[in-house]
Amino acid sequence: RxxxxxxxxxxxxxxxxxxxxxxxxxxxxxxxxxxxxxxxxxxxxxxxxxxxxxxxxxxxxxxxxxxxxxNYTNFPKGAEFVTIFDIKGGTLFTVDGEDAAAQRGKLKSVLSNPRMIASTEACCRNKVENILLPLLAYMASTGTPFDVQELMSRFMFDLATMSLFGVDPGLLSLDKPPMDAVVALNTVMEVGFFRHAMPSCCWKLMRWLNIGPERKLCTAHKVLRRFLVEMMERRKMEMMERRKMEMMERKINTYHFGSDDEQDGVDIMSSYPNYVDDDLSYAKNIGYMLAARDTIGTTLTWIFYNLAQNPNIVSIIRSEIWPIASCKVASGVDAMMIFEPNEIKSLVYLRAVLYETLRLYPPAxxxxxxxxxxxxxxxxxxxxxxxxxxxxxxxxxxxxxxxxxxCLDYNPDRWLSExxxxxxxxxxxxxxAFNSGPRICLGKEIAVMQMKTVIASVLWNFDVEVMEGQSIQPKPSCILEMKNGFIVKLKKREM
Ligand code: HEM
Structure with missing residues (x-):
């Protein structure tokens, strides 16, 4: 070069x-x-x-x-960044200094709580087994082409909402329910990109006149506010139901030894009991959705794209999984194999595949x-x-x-020891890809666990065939999504 x-x-x-x-x-x-x-x-x-x-x-x-x-204290995100991402204003994603340290400390303890980790793993595993794999089996049996990016976006939107509110919005479904909130999150990232590239006086004038991308962003805000209010209401209802059930169980079981603490939910909202529906809470929730959904959904799509170009790497991943798969029995109507997050945690080559994708296609x-x-x-x-x-x-x-x-070759081996x-x-x-220094990403291991669970389960059960004639290129956005998606067909593997 x-x-x-x-x-x-x-x-x-x-x-x-x-x-x-x-x-x-x-x-x-x-x-x-x-x-x-x-x-x-x-x-x-x-x-x-x-x-x-x-x-x-x-x-x-x-x-x-x-x-x-x-010298990181000399390089804060700065006031301009805060105006560009005013939707996340006042949250960890835009602040620096002591405020950031306090918010980071709290969120770090929430995300590393063993009950939170166990719940996130269970949510991911169950969603893969009960929704993702059956849906893919249907696509394979009918030979239906589909957009991996849209599918992964729906999947990750459900998972991120579940870990935040303990509520499943159910976007990943055969009926393809409308994904207005997903589109609204994408708009936030696209308009963020536009704001980075333009002189601030231009986009501020557009915002004042409510025209162009700024008009789109204004609509996206409304959609997201509605979505978050709906999720909070559903959360309240579901918690009331859960408490009612628990009380009934207590009456029946006179030998109940559990404390109230143990009955608490393990979604992120339960760690912020003084929640008030104000701009800061709205910003925190949007910030979390953007951090946990976009990054993984985008990376998963690029992984499938890279693997489709490199069938030899798919074979190596399957060989690495084989010792685990050979001790298990496929389950469900379609006889599919699901891998527990704990079983695949130590797979080194699969992690190298994730890192190699993130090297060439970092979602941020x-x-x-x-x-x-x-x-x-x-x-x-x-x-x-x-x-x-x-x-x-x-x-x-x-x-x-x-x-x-x-450097331009896709080669997971570069991540491995001799x-x-x-x-x-x-x-x-x-x-x-996961940032560096004192502000390194707080969700790295959660992300690796979720991506490994998806990749191992999909690759073990299916062969992926890419539809011809696609132009694969990144979209101008703060997140490295594909502009036109990535269309594939699946074939169930015979084992
Ligand atoms: C492939 C997956 C992911 C990648 C590549 C990634 C990457 C990043 C990057 C580049 C930043 C710095 C952003 C900035 O400075 O503006 C960041 C920060 C952060 N990420 Fe991640 N992330 C991923 C997944 C997640 C997940 C799943 C979570 C939550 C469960 C998460 C939580 C956070 C948080 C809370 C921060 C803010 C840290 C701080 O500012 O001190 N990330 N991530």
């Missing part, structure tokens, strides 16, 4: 590099990658005068370590930080107070200087 100077953005008088980025906005991640290759992992870009757009764009691991770990393709005080990057670049730093995770995973000359039995250590400033 020689340095191609023809892709470098033209530095126009007045408009600077703004036109080059606007022309390539439909393909921004790949365009940025080419520019970062051409300019040695870092460059500076300015918007038109008066817009305050002063960017330093990087995918240099040494700079990443400096920004996310060594870029991070945005602000410079609090003038600083010099390890690369030697100076940054000034108020500058915006964009870190391209998408490009970082595709740099020859970081991953070697096969004997293939363990994972190789790769520092998070090189593999940034």
């Amino acid at each position: 020689s340095k191609n100077t023809s892709v470098l953005p033209t530095n126009w008088p007045i408009l600077h590099m703004f036109p080059s980025f606007m022309v390539n906005v439909h393909n921004l991640h790949d365009y940025l990658t080419l520019v970062l290759i051409g300019l040695g992992h870092n460059f500076r870009a300015h918007g038109p005068p008066g817009t305050g757009m002063r960017f330093f764009i990087t995918c240099d691991p040494a700079n990443v370590r400096h920004i996310f770990t060594t 393709p870029f991070e945005r930080k602000t410079v609090a005080a003038d600083d010099i990057m390890p690369s030697g670049h100076e940054v000034r107070t108020g500058d915006t730093i964009l870190i391209s995770l998408y490009s970082l995973g595709r740099m020859e200087g970081v991953w070697g000359n096969d 004997d293939g039995n363990n994972l190789r250590y790769v520092p998070s400033h090189k593999f940034l």
Whole structure:
């Protein structure tokens, strides 16, 4: 991959590099990658005068370590990020400093509570066994092509809502119920991308006039508010029902030794008993839905896409699963094999497949930080107070200087130790998909468990056939979804 100077953005008088980025906005991640290759992992870009757009764009691991770990207090998310994601305002996803530390501490203890982990595992496993696999078996028996991205989006939406509210909205179903709230979440991420790319005065004017993407976002807010209110109501009803049942059971069983504590639900809302229906709670719930749903749903789709191009890797995954499968009996009408999260936890090659997908297709393709005080990057670049730093995770995973000359090949082996039995250590400033430093993702192990459960169960029971003539490309959004989805057909495996 020689340095191609023809892709470098033209530095126009007045408009600077703004036109080059606007022309390539439909393909921004790949365009940025080419520019970062051409300019040695870092460059500076300015918007038109008066817009305050002063960017330093990087995918240099040494700079990443400096920004996310060594000097991270100097690189907060910043006020502009908060206005861009005003929907998540005041939550962990937009704040810094002590406020972030307090919210993070609380959420970390909620997500690492063993009862919460057990409940998340059970929800995922049951959803795969009772809904996902039978639905896929039906698709296979009727030879119906379907969009993996839509299916995974429905699946993850149900799981994220269940872990938040303890209520299953039931979007993953043969009847394909309307997915307005899913579309609304996607709109939040698409309009977020648009806001990142535009001078803030432009999108703020559009918001004031309620036109274009801002109008779409306004409608999305209304849909999401309605959805969250409905989920809270359903949660209340279901909890009342549960309590009634428990009381009846207590009357019947005079030897009941359980405490009230043990009867409490294990969804996330139960850990926030002082819930009030205000803007902050709304923002927290939306933030959680975006963190837990979009990331995994998107990654699962890219995994199936990559595996479809690499049947040899599918065979290796099946060989790794075989010792577990050979001790089990298939269940259900369609005789399918389901794998317990605990059984597949230690599968090293399957984890390498997830990481290899996240390297090339990180669901959060870029991070945005602000410079609090003038600083010099390890690369030697100076940054000034108020500058915006964009870190391209998408490009970082595709740099020859970081991953070697096969950086564009899909090769899970690169994650394995020499004997293939363990994972190789790769520092998070090189593999940034789950973020790095004190703000590293809090849901990494939950995500790995859910993705492994889905991939192992689907690959063991089905062969995946990709429909021809598709154009696979990322959508311009803050989440790396596919623009046109990914259509496949399934065939039940004979065993
Ligand atoms: C493939 C799956 C996932 C990926 C690639 C991923 C990636 C990330 C990234 C890049 C961030 C930093 C975001 C930012 O700074 O703006 C982040 C933060 C976070 N993630 Fe994840 N995530 C995944 C799944 C999850 C899940 C399932 C949960 C919850 C169960 C979760 C909870 C969080 C939380 C709470 C934060 C905020 C941490 C903080 O700001 O201190 N993530 N994640």
